[in-house]
Amino acid sequence: MQKIRAIIIREHGDPQAVAKLETINLPSPTVGEVRVRVKFAPINPADINVLEGKYPIRPELPGTPGVEGVGVVEECGADVNAFAPGDVVLLPHRFGTWREAGNAHASELVKIRPDVPLEQAAMLHINPATALVMLREFVTLQPGEWIVQNAANSAVGRCVIRLARHFGWRTVNVVRRPELVDELKAAGADAVLVEGEKLSAEIKSVTGGEPVRLALNAVGGDSATRIAGALVPGGTIATYGAMARQPLKIPNGQLIFQDIAWRGFWITRWYQRAGKSAAAELLGELASLAARGVIFTPVEAVYPLDQIAAALAHAQRPQRAGKILLLCSDS
Ligand SMILES: NC(=O)c1ccc[n+]([C@@H]2O[C@H](COP(=O)([O-])OP(=O)(O)OC[C@H]3O[C@@H](n4cnc5c(N)ncnc54)[C@H](OP(=O)(O)O)[C@@H]3O)[C@@H](O)[C@H]2O)c1
Structure with a gap:
């Protein structure tokens, strides 16, 4: 004792x-x-x-x-x-x-x-794991494909940026403070936008109209609606956080005409479902990425x-x- x-x-x-x-x-x-x-x-x-x-x-x-x-x-x-x-x-x-x-x-x-x-x-166990699993769970991303996320300067968001750069995907990153733009670009972000009413159009503009099939949402409220508004028909928005503490607002047209899938993600559920061996494999991969400075x-x-x-x-x-x-x- x-x-x-x-x-x-x-x-x-x-x-x-x-x-x-x-x-x-x-x-x-x-x-x-x-x-x-x-x-x-x-x-x-x-x-x-x-x-x-x-x-x-x-x-x-x-x-x-x-x-x-x-x-x-x-x-x-x-x-x-x-x-x-x-x-x-x-x-x-x-x-x-x-x-x-x-x-x-x-x-x-x-x-x-x-x-x-x-x-x-x-x-490693929560935020980098969340970022890596979400990038693989919902959409099979092709090389060079765009994804969009909000709260991009959060710990999860920064991992998404670094992992996407490492695996060859491109990111549009939404933040609520303009002073973060240069810092996130230096960390590997392809585009950084500041929250605002015209966000959906701005996202489509920076991707040059290329399809965006995956949006990652940690904010909720209007921010989630706007990043989902930049998805191609059939795209997926995964909600994993609710930092604004506001409910989601899902426009009827996004579901009926655009067939946007609004999904949720919880790393706790993933660990329960995946089992010990898959969890150890994921954490080993993340440790290797951290040792090489890919994620930080x-x-x-x-x-x-x-x-x-x-x-x-x-x-x-x-x-x-x-x-x-x-x-x-x-x-
Ligand atoms: N579902 C899951 O399994 C899972 C796993 C990991 C994390 N999460 C969730 O993901 C979110 C991010 O976690 P984290 O540890 O990466 O965060 P973090 O590093 O602590 O950063 C917090 C982020 O939230 C933003 N933020 C704070 N208040 C906000 C508001 N009222 N409106 C909009 N943005 C706001 C901050 O922006 P500023 O810098 O501008 O303040 C910052 O980008 C949290 O909600 C967390 O619970 C969920």
Whole structure:
């Protein structure tokens, strides 16, 4: 048994008010278990929704938030042969990563190559995975084909830009701030547009009328309607986020005359459906892409666990230049 520090929530509500650092007991790993010292874990929009009690899957109370993170194996229980102390591992989906250390069953851990920067490894499981799976799930994209997305400067959006460039697809990227245009073009965006009423026409103009069959929507409301309005008949818009917290508005004509497919995507459902082996394969591919610098998620700030309130306040600020990470343990 050892004492560790972890973020605990005992109720849902204002994130800064409900997330507290506590000291708890961590037993030794039992048969088949591995004790992992957690290094970094991000604060994603879904974590904020979990703290608020607005996310469909939440830890039981009292519980520890944190959907993803990276750690280093510290000790293996009996009958664990696939891991050794020092291995770098991704923690299981929805492990409750905002803690110094934890025990996980060996079958739930994914060992990754040690040449991925730990900060990047901590963020592979959700956003880069979402970007890569969505680019493959809905439409079989041909070389040079265009896709369109909003919230293009988000972590998912930046991965979409980099992956599309890597695999030979072209992106029209929609943001709500003009100052992001040059930065996203430098990261590989083919075109960057600012949200506005004429967006559908502007998208058709930058693609030169070439067909756009896939739109990725993380905003909702008018923004989703406008990017869907740039699709060819039979195209697909995949909604994976709702940052504007506004309902979708689907014009009748898009369904009746254009046959636009409005689909949803949730990486949690993909992990459940795909199973452990496909998940490990995806994460291995992402780790390789991160090690080569193909995907890279900017970080705006890193906070230790004892500054959780400041970290949560920062993560909820608009117009960030990157993710907020928790440094869960520096030993
Ligand atoms: N379905 C899934 O499986 C899945 C997986 C991963 C992520 N997501 C969702 O995808 C979205 C992006 O996540 P992330 O971690 O990539 O985000 P992030 O890096 O934290 O960035 C947030 C993005 O949202 C934009 N934004 C914030 N408030 C907005 C508003 N009111 N209207 C329009 N845009 C707004 C920000 O624009 P500014 O920079 O201009 O503020 C920024 O582009 C979130 O909704 C998240 O929950 C879903």
